[in-house]
Structure formats: C-alpha cells, structure tokens
Amino acid sequence: MLEIKHVSKTFNPNTINEKKALKDITLTLNEGDFVTIIGGNGAGKSTMLNMIAGVYPIDSGTIVLDNENLSLQPEYKRARTIGRVFQDPMMGTAADMEIQENLAFANRRGQKRGLGWGVRKDEKEDLQKALHRLGLNLENRMSDKVGLLSGGQRQALTLLMATLKKPKLLLLDEHTAALDPKTAKAVLELTKEIVEEQHLTALMVTHNMRDAIAIGNRLIMMHEGRIIYDVQGEEKKNLTVEDLLIKFEQASGEEFANDRMMLSK
Amino acid sequence: MDISSLLTAIPGAISQGILWGVMALGVYTTYRILNISDLTVDGSFATGGCVAAVCLVNGLNPFVSLLVALVAGLLAGAITGFLHTRCEIPAILAGILTQLGLYSINLRIMGRSNTPLLKVDTLFSKGKELLNLPSQYVAIIIGVVLIVLLVACMYWFYGTEIGSAIRATGNNERMVESLGVNTKTTKMLGFMIANGLVALSGALVTQSQGYADVKQGTGAIVIGLASIIIGEVVCGKRRNFMVRLSTIVVGSILYRVVVAMVLQMGLSTDDLKLLTAVLVAIALTVPVMLEKRNQNARYKAHIEG
Ligand SMILES: Nc1ncnc2c1ncn2[C@@H]1O[C@H](COP(=O)(O)OP(=O)(O)OP(=O)(O)O)[C@@H](O)[C@H]1O
Ligand SMILES: [Mg+2]
Numbered sequence: 001m002l003e004i005k006h007v008s009k010t011f012n013p014n015t016i017n018e019k020k021a022l023k024d025i026t027l028t029l030n031e032g033d034f035v036t037i038i039g040g041n042g043a044g045k046s047t048m049l050n051m052i053a054g055v056y057p058i059d060s061g062t063i064v065l066d067n068e069n070l071s072l073q074p075e076y077k078r079a080r081t082i083g084r085v086f087q088d089p090m091m092g093t094a095a096d097m098e099i100q101e102n103l104a105f106a107n108r109r110g111q112k113r114g115l116g117w118g119v120r121k122d123e124k125e126d127l128q129k130a131l132h133r134l135g136l137n138l139e140n141r142m143s144d145k146v147g148l149l150s151g152g153q154r155q156a157l158t159l160l161m162a163t164l165k166k167p168k169l170l171l172l173d174e175h176t177a178a179l180d181p182k183t184a185k186a187v188l189e190l191t192k193e194i195v196e197e198q199h200l201t202a203l204m205v206t207h208n209m210r211d212a213i214a215i216g217n218r219l220i221m222m223h224e225g226r227i228i229y230d231v232q233g234e235e236k237k238n239l240t241v242e243d244l245l246i247k248f249e250q251a252s253g254e255e256f257a258n259d260r261m262m263l264s265k
Numbered sequence: 266m267d268i269s270s271l272l273t274a275i276p277g278a279i280s281q282g283i284l285w286g287v288m289a290l291g292v293y294t295t296y297r298i299l300n301i302s303d304l305t306v307d308g309s310f311a312t313g314g315c316v317a318a319v320c321l322v323n324g325l326n327p328f329v330s331l332l333v334a335l336v337a338g339l340l341a342g343a344i345t346g347f348l349h350t351r352c353e354i355p356a357i358l359a360g361i362l363t364q365l366g367l368y369s370i371n372l373r374i375m376g377r378s379n380t381p382l383l384k385v386d387t388l389f390s391k392g393k394e395l396l397n398l399p400s401q402y403v404a405i406i407i408g409v410v411l412i413v414l415l416v417a418c419m420y421w422f423y424g425t426e427i428g429s430a431i432r433a434t435g436n437n438e439r440m441v442e443s444l445g446v447n448t449k450t451t452k453m454l455g456f457m458i459a460n461g462l463v464a465l466s467g468a469l470v471t472q473s474q475g476y477a478d479v480k481q482g483t484g485a486i487v488i489g490l491a492s493i494i495i496g497e498v499v500c501g502k503r504r505n506f507m508v509r510l511s512t513i514v515v516g517s518i519l520y521r522v523v524v525a526m527v528l529q530m531g532l533s534t535d536d537l538k539l540l541t542a543v544l545v546a547i548a549l550t551v552p553v554m555l556e557k558r559n560q561n562a563r564y565k566a567h568i569e570g
Contacts, residue, residue, distance in 0.1 A: 053443070074447070075442050075443070076441075076442045076445055076446055076447045076448070077445075077447075079442060079443050079444060079445040080445040084443045086439070086443075090437075091437070091439055091440065092440055092443070093437065093440060094432075094433045094436035094437045094440055094441075095436060095437070096432075096436050097429070097432060097433060097436060101429060101433075104429070105429055105430070105433055105444060106444050108426060108444075109444050109445045110445050113426035113427050113429075113430055113446065114425070114426055114427065115422075115425045115426070115427060116425060116426055117424060117425060117426070118424055118425055118426050118428065118429030119424075119429075161444070162443075
C-alpha cells in the first residue's frame with residue numbers, strides 16, 4: 001500500500017542550523033493499517049508526514065503509494081489521493097467561505113475543476129447528510145462562513161473534508177492537540193468511526209500514549225529522525241504506557257523525564 | 266465652490282467613475298480575492314489604452330479593439346503570474362518588474378508616447394451618433410451596460426469550480442494545496458483576469474477621452490484601491506458578493522465625484538495624485554485606528570467594570 005524506503009531529510013544542510021530530521025526511514029503500510037505515531041518533540045513525526053504529503057522534497061529514498069511513485073510529485077498532485085488534517089484547526093478550512101463551499105471544494109479532490117458550479121444543487125443534500133453525522137448541528141448552517149465556527153467544529157469539518165472523497169491515505173498530525181479535552185475526545189471518536197467505516201489507511205501522530213495504544217492496529221515510536229519501535233496486532237493491544245516508557249528508554253538510552261509525552265495520560 | 270459648474274461636471278465624473286470602475290474590479294480580484302497586492306496595474310492599464318488606440322488607428326472595429334486590449338492585459342497578468350509563481354519573486358516586486366517593462370513595451374506598441382484618436386470611430390463616437398445624446402451620457406450608458414455584464418460574469422465565474430478555487434487560494438493556500446489544487450495555477454489565473462479587466466478599462470478610457478498616453482496608467486493601482494476602500498467604507502464590507510462588486514463601482518464613481526469637487530474648489534490636476542495618495546492612506550489607517558481604540562476601550566471597561 002504505502003512503501004517508504006530509505007527516506008532521509010536534512011533541513012538547512014551545510015549550515016550551522018543543519019538538522020537531520022529524518023534518517024533513513026523505511027516503513028511499509030498495509031491496506032487498512034491505522035498507525036499511531038508517538039515520539040518526543042522534534043523526533044521527526046511531522047516531518048515524516050510532510051514528506052509523505054510532499055510539503056518539502058525528500059533528499060533521498062522513495063515513497064510509493066499504491067504502486068505510484070510519489071517521490072518527486074508536488075504536494076497538490078499527491079493530495080489527490082492523500083487526505084490531511086493539520087494540528088492547527090485554522091489550517092484545514094477557508095474561513096471566508098461558506099461551510100457548503102468548503103465541503104464542495106473538498107468533494108472535488110482529485111477531479112478536474114472546470115466551469116461547473118462550485119456547489120451543485122444536487123450535491124447539497126449529500127453534503128448535508130455528511131455534515132449531519134458530525135452531530136454538531138452544522139447541517140442547518142450550510143451557508144454560514146466557516147470563520148464563525150469554533151476550533152473544534154472546524155477540525156471536525158476538516159476531518160470530514162479530508163475523507164469526503166475516500167483518500168488512499170489519511171494523515172493526521174496531532175489533529176486534536178489544539179482542542180479542549182472534551183472536544184478532542186469527540187473528534188478522536190469521529191476519527192475512529194470514519195477510518196473504520198471507510199476502511200482507510202491512516203497515520204496519526206499523537207502525544208497521548210493511551211490513545212496511541214487504544215487506537216489503530218499498529219504503533220510506531222520515533223526518536224531523532226528514526227523509527228525506533230514498530231509494533232502491531234495483539235502485541236500492540238497488550239501494551240501499557242509503562243511498556244512504552246521502558247521501550248523508549250531502551251531504544252534511546254535517555255530519560256523521558258521532562259518530555260511532553262510524560263504529561264499526557 | 267460654484268455649484269452649477271459642479272453639477273455640469275458630475276455626469277462626466279460619473280462616466281469616468283464607471284469606466285475606471287472596470288479597473289477597480291480588476292484590482293479587487295488580486296487585492297481582495299487573492300489577497301495579493303499586484304502593482305502591474307499601472308502598466309497594464311496603459312497597455313490596454315495603447316493597444317486599443319493602435320487597433321483603432323489601424324481601422325479595427327472599436328469593440329474588437331477592446332477585446333484585443335483585454336487579451337493584452339491577460340498576457341501582462343500572465344507575466345507577473347509567471348514571475349511570482351514560477352520564479353518565486355515576491356508578488357509586489359514581480360508586479361513592479363512587469364509594470365516597468367510594460368512602459369517600454371507600451372512605447373513600442375504605439376511607436377510614440379501619445380496616440381490621438383481624432384478621425385477614427387470609437388465606441389463612444391458611434392454611440393453618440395446612434396443615441397444622439399451628449400457624450401458624458403453616452404459614456405454613462407455604455408459604461409453601465411458593460412459594468413452590468415462584467416459584474417454578472419464575475420458573479421457567475423467566482424461561483425464556478427475554478428472561481429471557488431481562486432477564492433479559496435486567497436483564503437487559505439495550504440488548504441487548497443491539500444485538497445489537490447495547484448495554487449500556482451489559481452494565482453496565475455487571478456493575475457490574468459485582474460490585468461485583463463484593467464487593460465479593458467484602459468481601452469475604454471482611451472476610447473472615451475480620444476487618445477492614448479503611455480503615462481495614462483500612472484497611479485491607477487492607488488485609484489483602484491481608493492475605489493475598493495471607499496466602496497467598503499460607504500456600503501459596508503460583509504455583504505453578498507454581487508453587492509460587493511457593485512460597491513466597488515460605486516466607490517469608483519464617488520472617487521471621481523470627490524475629485525470633480527476638489528477641482529471645482531480650485532485644486533490643480535497636478536495635486537490630484539497627492540490627494541489620492543493621502544486619501545487612500547487615511548482610508549487604510551482609519552479602520553486600524555478604530556480597532557485599536559475599541560480594543561483599548563474594551564480593556565478599560567473591563568478593568569473598571
Ligand atoms: N521547515 C523546517 N526547517 C528547518 N528545520 C525543521 C523544519 N521542520 C522541522 N524542522 C526540524 O526538524 C526536526 C523534526 O521536527 P518535526 O516537526 O518533524 O518534529 P515532531 O516530531 O513533529 O515534533 P513535535 O512533537 O514537536 O511536533 C526538529 O528539530 C525541527 O526543528
Ligand atoms: Mg509535529
């Protein structure tokens with residue numbers, strides 16, 4: 001499904017700010033894998049997702065999705081089959097456009113856009129149904145500007161937009177981190193539902209180790225630009241937060257003490 | 266101020282406002298919809314005028330020469346678009362470069378710095394024969410017909426898939442890219458449409474004033490901004506898109522009326538550019554100042570309450 005082979009990325013090479021953000025990453029995802037990614041600040045989690053999405057070019061290696069080599073494709077081309085939700089709730093929607101305009105825009109992912117209506121009459125009903133499942137009562141506010149919504153509502157909408165046209169791969173980068181605990185929980189539940197329903201292949205970065213264990217069928221731990229732990233199936237289900245901490249210390253040889261991961265239970 | 270001579274100046278001001286309003290619609294495309302300041306405008310406005318004049322002098326139909334001018338504007342916009350999106354030159358600089366280059370190109374197009382349209386038919390001279398009205402009224406009628414058509418076209422276009430993509434680009438580029446649209450393309454289109462409209466306006470102004478001048482675009486961008494901002498101040502910002510487009514033309518007309526008034530009050534045309542610059546600077550500052558004042562007032566109210 002997704003094959004990442006020997007991908008490396010160095011930011012600002014040959015300067016004093018040189019940063020090896022990804023070091024020879026190799027990772028293969030199977031169809032339907034729902035992978036959670038954990039790791040300390042600066043471990044390279046976001047960079048890995050950005051490399052897959054094509055935000056920056058990779059220095060070496062290959063990224064192949066569904067037998068299509070993406071390595072040199074620009075971001076917008078990859079986006080035809082890759083759905084994304086960002087950490088910042090403002091990032092995934094157009095504030096000055098209506099809810100239905102945003103949805104209809106997302107509904108045309110991967111299609112040629114022409115001089116047909118941006119929001120067709122006959123698609124409104126489908127969009128409304130899709131909104132209804134969010135349970136936020138947005139289906140009655142289709143013509144409201146997205147800028148009027150709260151961060152949580154916008155993030156739920158972004159999630160819906162990212163999956164409206166079934167993507168081959170869904171990338172979630174701490175997409176609940178900016179939300180209050182209750183909203184975060186709701187958006188996370190929604191994520192699980194949508195991924196299961198559509199049998200999506202997904203990568204989800206989180207700082208919450210409990211979520212990382214509870215959600216999905218596979219877990220990856222990153223540290224200093226490498227994948228240091230990769231576990232799936234039964235073994236993953238039986239993990240505890242303690243196990244993860246020990247694993248981390250073993251693999252990295254460092255104390256976890258003042259890392260943010262420690263704080264989230 | 267002499268009221269009666271002011272009143273006689275008003276129809277002319279209105280017709281000017283309408284014809285220049287087409288340019289303001291173009292500026293709106295980049296400045297408000299794409300959220301980019303495009304300084305190509307001063308050059309492409311003159312390009313429109315020069316191209317139309319040369320077409321007319323060479324016996325082309327006045328309407329066809331408008332279309333040729335429009336195409337020239339699309340090309341001018343494409344150059345800025347290319348410099349900005351492909352060469353990654355900051356938008357303002359890209360616009361300045363094109364504008365500068367266009368000055369020479371415009372001179373080349375005309376072969377001199379000024380082309381009078383004395384013995385050739387223009388849209389307006391033909392309209393005058395047909396309608397048998399004073400020229401200002403003919404210009405108003407032709408202008409209104411064109412503006413209605415253009416506003417309808419723009420209203421339709423920005424409701425289409427491509428139009429929505431351009432609007433979304435001005436709103437949130439990252440989102441547009443993440444949903445599979447190349448923002449280089451949408452920006453390019455925006456630059457082209459904007460300068461196409463600007464050149465069309467230049468061609469209309471040339472036909473109505475009866476000459477083209479290589480300097481006729483100087484300060485056009487600021488006048489465009491003035492029209493947009495005056496329209497927003499007078500009619501409010503949050504409104505239906507059709508209304509917003511119309512308010513730009515209203516802004517453009519009001520600008521011309523104000524200009525006519527200050528000219529009547531004895532200011533010379535040489536002072537106009539300074540006046541316009543000051544006007545726009547004030548109009549851009551006022552909302553910022555008001556917001557700051559409100560913010561401070563809220564803070565104080567909070568402390569005291
Ligand atoms: N555009 C960039 N330019 C330069 N350095 C970058 C850039 N993006 C990331 N980095 C660096 O690469 C390293 C990995 O960053 P990344 O954002 O992938 O970490 P992360 O695992 O997502 O961390 P966090 O948990 O804080 O989000 C960091 O040291 C970061 O400073
Ligand atoms: Mg990150």
